Amino acid sequence: MKILADAHIPYLKGAIEHFGEVEYLPGNQFTKETVKDKDVLIVRTVTRFDEEILAGSSVKLICSATIGYDHIDTHYCDTHGIAWRTAPGCNAGSVEQYVTASLLLLAEKKGFDLKEKTIGIVGVGNVGSKVEAACKKLGMKVLLNDPPREEREGNADNMFVDLETIKHEADIITLHTPLTKTGKYKTWHLADERFFNELNKKPVLINSCRGSVTDTRAWKKAIEEGLVSGSVIDCWENEPDIDTELLEMVDIATPHVAGYSADGKWTATKMTLQNLCDFFHLDIDPVQLMPPIPAPDDPVIDLKNIDPHRQTTHAVLHTYNPLKETEALKKSPEKFYYFRSHYPLRREYKAYTVINADPVPANVLQQLGFHVEFLKND
Numbered sequence: 001m002k003i004l005a006d007a008h009i010p011y012l013k014g015a016i017e018h019f020g021e022v023e024y025l026p027g028n029q030f031t032k033e034t035v036k037d038k039d040v041l042i043v044r045t046v047t048r049f050d051e052e053i054l055a056g057s058s059v060k061l062i063c064s065a066t067i068g069y070d071h072i073d074t075h076y077c078d079t080h081g082i083a084w085r086t087a088p089g090c091n092a093g094s095v096e097q098y099v100t101a102s103l104l105l106l107a108e109k110k111g112f113d114l115k116e117k118t119i120g121i122v123g124v125g126n127v128g129s130k131v132e133a134a135c136k137k138l139g140m141k142v143l144l145n146d147p148p149r150e151e152r153e154g155n156a157d158n159m160f161v162d163l164e165t166i167k168h169e170a171d172i173i174t175l176h177t178p179l180t181k182t183g184k185y186k187t188w189h190l191a192d193e194r195f196f197n198e199l200n201k202k203p204v205l206i207n208s209c210r211g212s213v214t215d216t217r218a219w220k221k222a223i224e225e226g227l228v229s230g231s232v233i234d235c236w237e238n239e240p241d242i243d244t245e246l247l248e249m250v251d252i253a254t255p256h257v258a259g260y261s262a263d264g265k266w267t268a269t270k271m272t273l274q275n276l277c278d279f280f281h282l283d284i285d286p287v288q289l290m291p292p293i294p295a296p297d298d299p300v301i302d303l304k305n306i307d308p309h310r311q312t313t314h315a316v317l318h319t320y321n322p323l324k325e326t327e328a329l330k331k332s333p334e335k336f337y338y339f340r341s342h343y344p345l346r347r348e349y350k351a352y353t354v355i356n357a358d359p360v361p362a363n364v365l366q367q368l369g370f371h372v373e374f375l376k377n378d
Ligand SMILES: NC(=O)c1ccc[n+]([C@@H]2O[C@H](COP(=O)([O-])OP(=O)(O)OC[C@H]3O[C@@H](n4cnc5c(N)ncnc54)[C@H](O)[C@@H]3O)[C@@H](O)[C@H]2O)c1
Pocket: 067, 068, 069, 088, 089, 091, 092, 095, 122, 123, 124, 125, 126, 127, 128, 145, 146, 147, 148, 149, 176, 177, 178, 179, 185, 186, 187, 208, 209, 210, 234, 235, 256, 257, 258, 259, 260
């Protein structure tokens, strides 16, 4: 079997060789020629897979080591005998860590208490549900919007609200939908000029789903007109050539790395290898082929000399602080693709042990997923 794999998929090399003859290329160097004689493509979101690149090829299976699949022309694949697989939920915990770190940073920077804030979550799937759980643990009021789920599951206990309610009541809005350009619930430019004009509470807006769920021009105008009080962007329109004016205007700006935890990338690779096994009916356990996830350099977080009010923030930012990446991206936006391909993967909370925390933050941190060593009298 001939396989072409993206060279920037961690934990793949050494494992994928068990399945066939493998060639590696950076995702932005996949071409019609390099794809032509391959049976399987192992890919990321940086390459578009449509008629232009796939026509006339021998590709039978595309495995994307990602949650999102808007980079695959699924209609073309479905109608041309090309199977495609993804890794649902693989890095949802990493995106939750990104959103939580951003919320705690902004609360500190802008001087507000998250417990007094209402967050509107638009799109409550694998990522949105984790963000919901984390926000509740931080004591926030949570509003959920997910019309496709509401249609399927009903709205018992008014679990879901409409987008109007979110625009009216939320102090923070975070977007976690797929990017869809057609259909009843299409999300392309969901946050357009009208959306921004209808915001009631000058909320903070967070986009860590897909760039084109927000309209760049409208977001810039909204910032200029003071319709939002803060902006966090991980996913941009037209990546990697992002809008540098918008970049300058936002509080937290990262190069599409919300999902880049080692935990998320490891799981993505494991699910990708499992997808290969399932498709070709191979009795192989991917985990046996993969290295373990490396431990963090600094796995113990000592909160002894940290003010109890800052302990949760301190611990979460110890695991991940998006401000460092914001600074780097603002300085060198042309390195967007480079930053993504040379990312020092971070670990999620479960790789860390917290010691000397006060009882209240200790409980919050434990619920978020940290190992917590409780003090004797707790
Ligand atoms: N920045 C990153 O690194 C990163 C990492 C992981 C996922 N993502 C992106 O985050 C998004 C969410 O991922 P997920 O795993 O939760 O996907 P998911 O499919 O599990 O959940 C998406 C949810 O959005 C809902 N939805 C669809 N259209 C909607 C609409 N118009 N309004 C409100 N809700 C709508 C769906 O019903 C679903 O429940 C995807 O776009 C994915 O590509 C980004």
